Amino acid sequence: MKMKKITANSMQEATIQIRQQLGKDAVILNSKTVVKRKLFGLKKQQMVEVIAVLDQDFEERAGKGLNPAPPLPVLPKKEQVQKLPEEPSFAPKAAKPAPSHPQPLEYVRNERHAGILPDPLIAIDQKLKDQGLDDAIRDECLKGLLTKGAVKENHIKKELEQLLTDMLPAKTSDEPMISSKYIVLFGSTGAGKTTTIAKLAAKTAIQQQKKIAFITTDTYRIAAIEQLKTYAELLNAPLEVCYSREDFVKAQETFKEYDHIFIDTAGRNFKEEAYIKELTDIIPFDESIQSFLVMSATSKYQDMKAMVKRFEHVPINQFIFTKVDETDTMGTIFQIIADSQIKLGFLTNGQNVPEDILEGSPLELTRMVLQS
Numbered sequence: 001m002k003m004k005k006i007t008a009n010s011m012q013e014a015t016i017q018i019r020q021q022l023g024k025d026a027v028i029l030n031s032k033t034v035v036k037r038k039l040f041g042l043k044k045q046q047m048v049e050v051i052a053v054l055d056q057d058f059e060e061r062a063g064k065g066l067n068p069a070p071p072l073p074v075l076p077k078k079e080q081v082q083k084l085p086e087e088p089s090f091a092p093k094a095a096k097p098a099p100s101h102p103q104p105l106e107y108v109r110n111e112r113h114a115g116i117l118p119d120p121l122i123a124i125d126q127k128l129k130d131q132g133l134d135d136a137i138r139d140e141c142l143k144g145l146l147t148k149g150a151v152k153e154n155h156i157k158k159e160l161e162q163l164l165t166d167m168l169p170a171k172t173s174d175e176p177m178i179s180s181k182y183i184v185l186f187g188s189t190g191a192g193k194t195t196t197i198a199k200l201a202a203k204t205a206i207q208q209q210k211k212i213a214f215i216t217t218d219t220y221r222i223a224a225i226e227q228l229k230t231y232a233e234l235l236n237a238p239l240e241v242c243y244s245r246e247d248f249v250k251a252q253e254t255f256k257e258y259d260h261i262f263i264d265t266a267g268r269n270f271k272e273e274a275y276i277k278e279l280t281d282i283i284p285f286d287e288s289i290q291s292f293l294v295m296s297a298t299s300k301y302q303d304m305k306a307m308v309k310r311f312e313h314v315p316i317n318q319f320i321f322t323k324v325d326e327t328d329t330m331g332t333i334f335q336i337i338a339d340s341q342i343k344l345g346f347l348t349n350g351q352n353v354p355e356d357i358l359e360g361s362p363l364e365l366t367r368m369v370l371q372s
């Protein structure tokens with residue numbers, strides 16, 4: 001896909017320029033009259049501004065004798081879509097051959113910087129940027145939308161939803177959210193680990209009628225043990241406090257008849273290497289453990305990115321993002337998942353236990369990004 005904005009004195013002149021720059025298969029997407037100031041702003045002149053595209057893939061495939069891709073199916077306004085007329089006899093001969101075609105992604109990027117995308121695409125690009133999505137994701141979206149000819153608002157929404165959803169790792173449909181015997185939540189201080197573990201445990205015990213137990217390795221604050229004990233008592237579930245790997249192995253033996261054991265960990269400054277070591281010293285991260293990195297949705301992108309990097313040697317099966325009720329910027333979460341390709345487990349949206357938790361899905365997250 002190649003796109004050009006041409007400003008000329010007349011439609012005829014614009015047509016000649018489009019033909020010279022894009023070739024005879026170019027299609028006009030949009031044309032409007034603009035007023036340009038000349039002579040240091042003293043004189044106004046009416047000109048035409050035309051946006052034209054050439055479906056380059058179509059050209060290349062046709063050239064190679066392959067089935068050509070369909071031309072752009074949807075264009076802005078019916079009356080604005082004009083196939084270029086045959087070359088007028090007075091057209092000057094092209095002085096030099098058309099420039100070689102840039103790669104599509106580079107092309108989209110250049111067009112964005114030159115500010116000549118159709119208005120609805122400019123608006124959607126800005127919205128995604130405001131949400132915190134980076135150039136690479138936005139380029140991919142623009143490229144996909146242009147390739148599908150989605151330049152009208154209603155068409156954009158559907159296609160964009162699909163494009164964004166496809167960038168996130170999908171869960172298999174039969175994959176239960178709580179799939180292992182041991183479920184461990186870790187992350188930085190105050191992220192909402194204990195509250196979320198109580199929500200998950202309560203849902204598993206009440207809705208799925210599973211036999212559940214708790215382990216905590218958070219021995220730094222007396223209040224932390226008390227907090228989890230309160231939830232355990234409410235759910236009539238046992239709790240073991242583990243200070244070491246030996247304690248942990250003993251607790252595993254004690255709970256061998258239980259369906260799911262929810263493990264709470266201490267919130268620590270994730271920048272400290274020692275924290276990661278303590279975590280892996282006590283908990284054996286093997287296949288029987290489903291691990292969730294818990295991060296607050298209100299955290300900055302760079303901090304989240306650093307946190308994921310810090311935990312790269314602890315296997316992270318899925319993410320949990322808490323406090324989504326406290327932010328309107330879901331794009332940061334989207335970006336982190338797209339970067340890391342780690343699946344989204346849950347989102348929590350309030351302090352109520354157990355209600356304020358949702359299973360995360362790529363489509364739901366995409367919709368949240370586009371709605372906010």
Ligand SMILES: Nc1nc2c(ncn2[C@@H]2O[C@H](COP(=O)(O)OP(=O)(O)OP(=O)(O)O)[C@@H](O)[C@H]2O)c(=O)[nH]1
Pocket residue numbers: 188189190191192193194195196218224265266267268322323324325326348349350351356
């Ligand atoms: N608004 C909002 N608050 C939440 C959510 N989840 C947890 N909180 C609140 O965040 C605060 C910290 O929650 P905790 O569960 O104690 O966090 P933690 O990660 O266990 O904290 P440490 O163990 O000290 O590291 C509490 O006031 C929770 O009620 C949420 O989804 N939305």
Ligand SMILES: [Mg+2]
Pocket residue numbers: 193194195218224264265267
């Ligand atoms: Mg806690």
